Each structure stands twice: as structure tokens, then as C-alpha cells.
Amino acid sequence: MTDMAFKADPAPTQRWWQRRAVRRFLRHRLALFGLAIIVLLVLACVVGPYLLPFDDLYIDLRARFAPPLTGSHIFGTDPLGRDLAARLFMAGRISLLVGFAAMLISTVFGSLIGILAGYYGGKVGAVLMRFVDAMLSFPSIFLLLALAAFIKPSPIMITVIIAATSWMEITRIVEAEIKSLRERDFIMAARTLGLSNGQIMFRELLPNAMGPIIVAATLTVARAILLEAYVSFLGYGIQPPLPSWGNMLNGAQQYLDSAPWLAIVPGVAITLAVTGFNFVGDGLRDALDARSDIA
């Protein structure tokens, strides 16, 4: 083999930052709309609490169950007279943070397993992927609930548990991607050059699989926010007085008739956030690969 062989292999796949993908993303109206929602929500949660005249934990028993737009309570108050807007923004910090952190953990872990399984293949790959299949056919909400209910739930624990039930999709995607990339000429070149397995996996293969990983990661944030809402709604997630969008809904059902805003406001926030991430994920998928619209 001569040196020529190494030069003959230009960028093997479209990388996500390449101009075409960016342009296609920017043309995707839904995706831009989703991005705008996310930016606005994050801004509101970061800056909002400083702009409001109320603290999220300040209890005012004379102002219990104030409907939205009462005085300066734009979203009204809860059964303890706490300002709902202040709680919503503080809760958003927790919910979004849990969503992002769970996404990070599950993406890193899921990609790692996927790379190992895809690169080594054979028995190691088969065993790893069977494990992923087993985890996928496990009804994760029950695992989540059982773990959260019987282990003392701290925000970090909840994040880890959510991540533990969300990494499998990413592993599947990465494994498939790595498997097909592994056969390309540039990997052959890398091997011939004497790169170590680690270098090939993380310097050569990983950057080329970034597109699908980013799409999956975006959708994982949406999923993680929903899962947090599910467990917290049942009372096993984030524990009060720390507010989260999910636990704000816990207890809202009993006031559904008298104070419907208690249910509507946090639910709209969750829906907006999850919709935003799903729109962006959808747009990224369309932008990065027009063909694979299959979830």
C-alpha cells in the first residue's frame, strides 16, 4: 500500500456543521419555531425570578388561590399563596437542568456502549446489543417508578435514574452508524497508519457519527423532561419545597374545579419545552439526513 491510498478519502460523511445542513435547518420553520421556544423558556427561567416581585418560597396566606392576573401575580397563586410565576420559573430551572443532565449522561454512556459494540462487533457486540434489546423491551416507566419510589429521591438520583432508562436508543443508533463507518476506506487507512483502537474509535469514528447522535440527544432531552414530569407528578421525583414542573402538577388535580390554572400553567410549560425539543430534533434530522425520517 502506498501513501496514495490515504489521500484518496475525503470527508466520508456530511458533518453537522457543514453549510448545507445548517442552511436546511434554517429553512425548517418548525425547527426554528422550536428553537425560539427553547431560547425563550431558558431565558425566562434564568432571568425571570429576578424580575418578579415575589420569591418562589414566600408564603402569603391572605393571597391563596388568586387567579391569574390578580395584582402582580401574573399566573395567580397556589394553595399556600405562593406566586405561581415565580415557582414556574424556578421549577423550570430544575426541570430543564434535569432534562439536560439526563441527556448528557445517557448520551455519553449510550454512545460509549454503541461505539464499543459497533467497533468490536462479534461476541462483545452481540452481548452488548442483546442487553440493549432487553432494556428496551422493559417497560421503563415502571423501572423508573419502582427505583424512584424505593430509593431516596434527590435531584441527582432522579437524573441518574432517568438517564438509566433513556440511553438505549442512542446506543442502537450509534452502533448501527459505527458498524457501517467501520468498513470505510478512511478507517482502513487509519488502521494501516497504526492508529490505536482508541484513536480510531474516538478520533475517527465518533466525529463522523456526530449527526445522528445530536439528533438523538435532542429528542432525549424532550423525553427526559417528560419522564421527570411523570415521576414528579406521582410524587416520587423532585421533592418539595424544591419546585419542578412535574411536582407543581402533583396535587393540582384536587383543585381542578376551583383553581384550574394550577394545572394549566405548569402543563403548558412542559408541553412547550417538550414540543420545542421535538421540533428541533425533527428539524435536525431533516437537515442532516433527508432520507431517514424513520424514528
Add this chain to the structure above:
Amino acid sequence: MSQTHGAHDPATAEEESAIAGTSLLPRIAGRFGKTLFSLVVTLFGLLVVTFAIARLVPIDPALAVVGPRATQAQYEAVRTEMGLDQPIPVQFATYLGDVVRGDFGRSNLTSRPVIEDVRSAFPATLELATLATLLGVLLGVPAGVVSAVNQGRWPDHVLRVVGLLGYSMPVFWLGLIALLIFYGQLGWVGGPGRLDVSYELSYELDVTAYTGSILIDSALSGAWDVFFNALTHIALPVFVLGYFSLAYISRMTRSFMLEQLGQEYVTAARVKGVPERRVVWVHALGNAMVPLITVIALSYAALLEGSVLTETVFAWPGLGLYITQALFAADLNAVLGGTVVIGVAFIVLNLLSDLLYTVVDPRAR
């Protein structure tokens, strides 16, 4: 008929060449054996996880039985009786044996065997999930086809946004809002539970429990007033869960249809002068149905999961409500038993979809 290969087709190239030329039955048998093996592995994994949870949680099962005021001797006696002094592998083997015999222990909450509780709660969940899946298929498949045919135009945009919203709303919250509007404000439907309180008695008296499904039982017993009352109660949870399943099914139908419509046989049919409606709804959809079967089975399984929260909101006496109530009461046996049963249903549905796939796959003929 042309042969189409979906990107999602689980059969790999080696598999295909290995089975080429064999007839349908051996192929199904081979597939079945393989799937059965992965089913056993998955089931084993499920039991390992539930067993691990049971051992990891900071609840001492023996202490839960004897109570905090028992003497050390009583406590030790119960521990020995429950086999908790045995090594972990022995305990796991005992657990496996119990599960195979359908023995999940006794529920602390109802003080009945967990398996009996599950047996009486399961039909209600099944009824809900089945009707919701039906709704999801009846609306979701046409929606997906219309979306694909009009790709990039306004019907596609509208249907995609509606679908993505179904993906993005917490299902329990949608239930709450639906209750608020259609029950609280408009009064169009019955509230939480399976019946109005005033019908509970006639349910007890007039309806024989053939299947455990309230609609089927009341219809079979000819108790039509109960039937219609039950219908007003089940409508809302079915629509909420059905929307969820519609979102998934229509999205997948759309992408399968796009794939089919790009194939050469579609062009060929058009050139031959086959009416466009027939090309779309018979030729293309016919082939798209093959992978769709898997999707429908998966969404059915997902509804079993989604039922946990929906049942809690609608006070629907199914497995989901049973498990959440057991959670509130720290009733470990009930939670894990219920989880295993749902897990088994989940896995069996996966297996069934896999088998159906083999049967309807045109390449198998």
C-alpha cells in the same frame, strides 16, 4: 408484486440468503426459535432487575411482616421462613421458581395474593389500551397516508404538528385538561371511574363478569343502561390515550409511505394507468402495512405503559392504578408483581409482532 425492502427490516443479509428458497413454515419456525430465545433472555433480565430492586431497596421484608416491636427471635424466625438467610443465588432461584408458578407473594395493601389482584385489574387496562389502539390505527393510518401524499404542503404540516403535539404533551396532563373541559365545564362525558355511582349497584346485580371488560360484559348481559354509562366514562381516557397512539402511528405511516411512494413499482403502476387512489391506498399502503404491524404492536405495548398515569388521573381500576396505589403504600410485592406482568405482556407483544411480520412479509411467499 414487487419486493420492497424497508430500512427498518430486522432481517439481515445473511439471514435472508440463508432462508432463501425455504417455504413459509420452516421460516416461521426458525424465526420463532430465535425470537423465543431472545424472549427467554429478556424475561430473565427482567426478573434479575426486579429481584435486584427487591434486594436493594431499604425495606426489610422480614421487618415489614413482623413489625418494629417483634423480638429478635421472632424476627429471625420469619427471616428464615422467608428464606432471607439463604445466599443470594439460592434466593434468586427460589424467586424464579415462584414467578414461574405465578406466585408473586401477598400484597400488603389488599392482603390477597398479588396474582389475583393483577388478574382482576388487567382486563380493565387491556380494554382501555385496545380501544385506544383501535382509535389510533383508524385515525393514524389515514392521517399518515394523507400526510405522505401531500408531503410539504399544508395538510402535511397540519398533521405533523398535531402529531408532534401528541408526542409532546404529558399524557396525564392531557387527561387532566380533558377532564376539566369535557367533564367539568361541558358535562359531555362521565367523570373518573368506570361507572356513575348510581350504576354501581345495577352493575353488581345485572352484569355477569365474563371477561372483566365492562363494555363486553354489560353488552353480553344485556344491561344496556350500564353499557352506555360505561361508554361515557371510557370515552375520555380512550381519546387521551388514542391521541398519543395516533401521533406515533401517523408519524410512522407517513415515513413508511414516503419510502414506498418513491419505489419503482409505484411509478410502474402509474404508467400502467392504475388509478392514483388505488396506487396509494392499495399498492403502496399494502406494502407499508408490513412494517406498520410492528409499529402498531409497539404502540399497543407503549399504551400499557401510558396507562399507569392515565389510570391514575381517571381513577380507572386497571393495573396502572393498582401499581401506583401499591407504590404509595410501599407494597413491594404488588409493585414488582405488577411490573413483571406488564413486562411479560410487553415482551409477548414484541414477539407477536415479530411473528406477524414474518407471516405478512411478501418475501416469505
